[in-house]
Amino acid sequence: MVASKKEKESKKAYLNITSSHLRFSFFFLFTLGLLLFPLRTAWAQELPTGSWAGSLSSGPDNRQAFFHFYPGAAGHNVALFDLPVQGFHSLQAKLTPQPGDSLKFHIQSFDAHWIYIAKYNAAKKEINGTLLVAGAGIKIPLQLKPVDAQRLRPLRPQTPQPPYPYQEWPVTFNGAAPGVQLSGSITAPKGKKKIPGVVLLSGSGPHNRDSEQFYHKTFGVLADELTRRGFAVLRYDERGVGTSTGNYTGTTITEFAQDAKAAVRALRADRRIKVDKVYVIGHSQGSLEAQIVAADDPDVAGLVFLAGVGLSGVESRKAQYRASLKARGITEEAAKEDLLLYDKSYEIVGAAPDSATALANLQQWHKEIKMDPQYSNMYIAPFTGNWLFHFLHFDPKPNLNRIKVPVLAISGDKDTQVFVEKEFAAMKAGLQAGGNQQFQSVILPGVNHFMQTAKTGAYDEPFQLEETFSPAGLQIIGDWLTKQAKTENQRK
Structure with missing residues (x-):
């Protein structure tokens, strides 16, 4: 089945509202996944220190990402990740030992998993690697260079400054x-x-x-x-x-x-x-x-x-999409096909006793309405995570x-x-x-x-x-x- 113009428009709208209750698009689940863990391993090789930045790109998007490396006690190190343009700060990344000068970051958030495998060149002061999106076959090159992160911060006049009273x-x-x-x-x-x-x-x-x-x-x-x-x-x-x-x-x-x-x-x-x-x-x-x-x-x-x-989680999700329509000046009548699709998806998951049943019921419904499998997989993906399943069951x-x-x-x-x-x-x-x-x-x-x-x-x-x-x-x-x-x- 070839996707219709309406279906393509639905896909675009869906990506903007369905990954978390509050603000994340499907792509943002990807970037949100850069969740960092305290490092618990003593490293034999030299590690980077300070702040490093690079461009995290996917299609037309070109976004600055930051890794902050802080030496810790007893030989431990902690890395923190920021993607400011998407609102992410101080997320943790777990590094696992690799031979020589290679680094491997295990990156998670909500229910997604990515791996960043890179090589650290201390002499050239650069980290070159590839970000792998687990299960999706997506590979994104990411090169990091040392930066003064504080100098790159835009003006935020209300941020409290010492000395405090x-x-x-x-x-x-x-x-x-x-x-x-x-x-x-x-x-x-x-x-x-x-x-x-x-x-x-x-x-x-x-x-x-x-x-x-x-x-x-x-x-x-x-x-x-x-x-x-x-x-x-x-x-x-x-x-x-x-x-x-x-x-x-x-x-x-x-x-x-x-x-x-x-x-x-x-x-x-x-x-x-x-x-x-x-x-x-x-x-x-x-x-x-x-x-x-x-x-x-x-x-x-x-x-x-x-x-x-x-x-309730289901009703709140329904209202959220209607709020986004209202903000864009789109009437519910004009978006009734999309509303039916989203409302039905929320109801199916909200009525399912477990996530496996929710997944099976969504797949069955999509077969009944003859949805293209490519779009079906995209629509279903946000519903399979633990957080969203529980949210849709929360009252x-x-x-x-x-x-x-x-x-x-x-x-x-x-x-x-x-x-x-x-x-x-x-x-x-x-x-x-x-x-x-x-x-x-x-x-x-x-x-x-x-x-x-x-x-x-x-x-x-x-x-x-x-x-x-x-x-x-x-x-x-x-x-x-x-x-x-x-x-x-x-x-x-």
Whole structure:
């Protein structure tokens, strides 16, 4: 069967919305897969140090990728990977020993796997190799050269700069799975022992403690604002990211929520301060994690959802595509064939008891509608991973029903990753069904999914923006938390 023009258009649209709930296209699952692991092997050969950069190309795309090599203790080394134009920072890569001067990176994220095999030439100061996409037969040449990564960073005026009028220290705590130790930072006002606290939870995709995306340190800016207002703030690298151990790949929302609970316990237990109330702020997927934390922990004092989610996984996915249509000025009537295709796919996976059954049912349906096998494989691929399967089976309602504390939901009207009005309505209904009337929602005009003032709301627009966090958004969040905690409304 030859692909029709409509089918080709569907393919293009599908690539833009189906790899993660929040922002990744099918190609971005590929690049997102560059997930780095702590190096645990003593190397006989000389290793590179510092930052190295190269062009990661696929078809017409030409993107700058960075590897950062840091010598560690006891002969260990750690490499971190950035692909700033796609919003990826501090991802980990595992190197395995190779003969001579060869390097082999095992790279994973979500449920994908890539291998970068390269040769390090110390004399010429270059690393030349090939990136292999496991199971897809894709090979991409990638040459790296040493660079001064800091000099290449674009202007981000809101990024906090020392000296700070508050104190900051590192924190480590055990995550929810064996072998997972999470690393983060706590910022706290100077000279205050008994203060309210806040834990920050990132959205989908691997994030470091600053929830860094497109060179924007979103949580760094938010933590600075709240600490100046008198809050102790804990933010942390997700498992398998930055200096946290463990594996990000395949981890589900429920499992991430258990790590979030551990973060709340760590803030309460820190002896350098005395935290009397803890609030949890979750961005996008982090809002679902925050809901689980508050449902299970009645001592959580309040919640803030940034670009939050209230619909079930299947309904949220459906709404997400409709939000993308709305942002592009396309009516649902004009896209009804695409909507049928996507809606049916989500429903099939959401109804399947396991991923093998989901795969078989999708393949059978595609045979029934006589879809070209080439396009069928492409459509199915994003649905076969552990994270997306679990997301499509996730329903926030039971958790929302059990939350009894005040909730602030704040999103932007240029958010193309979630359908804001529908998500707000679902949050409100879920809370009220459990008897909770303490819900406040705010839609910020001209603000995107990443809480920035934007023009289009496109997923990659943040790379071009100087603003990291909407000042109006910071003000609303800070004022709401200050009122809830009954602290002095004073920003230092």
